[in-house]
Amino acid sequence: MRIRKNDNVIVISGNDKGKTGKVLKVFPKENRVIVEGINLRKRHTKPNQKNPQGGILEKEAPINASNVMLLDPKTGEKTRIGSKIILDEKTGKKKIARVSRVSGEML
Numbered sequence: 001m002r003i004r005k006n007d008n009v010i011v012i013s014g015n016d017k018g019k020t021g022k023v024l025k026v027f028p029k030e031n032r033v034i035v036e037g038i039n040l041r042k043r044h045t046k047p048n049q050k051n052p053q054g055g056i057l058e059k060e061a062p063i064n065a066s067n068v069m070l071l072d073p074k075t076g077e078k079t080r081i082g083s084k085i086i087l088d089e090k091t092g093k094k095k096i097a098r099v100s101r102v103s104g105e106m107l
Contacts, residue, residue: 001028001065002081002098007107009068010078011038016063020071024060032062039063074103081107 003009003023010020021036039061047054069078079102086097098107 001026001031003033003065003068003070008071008073009033009035010071011035011063011067012069012078013067014039014063023068025062026065027062030062031065033065033068034060034062035068036060070100070107072100072102072105073107074100074105077102079103 005023005026007023011017016038019038021038023033024036025034040058041061043057043059045054045057070081072079079100082099082101084097084099086095088095
């Protein structure tokens, strides 16, 4: 899975198509992500210590990772993700970096 926490993504299919948000949580085994403000579900709660009033709370639900695409940090449009091998100057080890296919910018 190439999408990680704190990435900015755009929804490409479903009810929230076209909306953007930040990835809050990633579930790689289920291939799902939770995006801020996307796929909101209502939950009816009784009054409790944390919420003494009770009522209806809105919470983000997971969506399939195939329904989101990463936003390019330079241009702000949706992009695919590539990888690039970079040599670290300090340690001399090779590292794999994520790269935007649209602008070539590192993510």
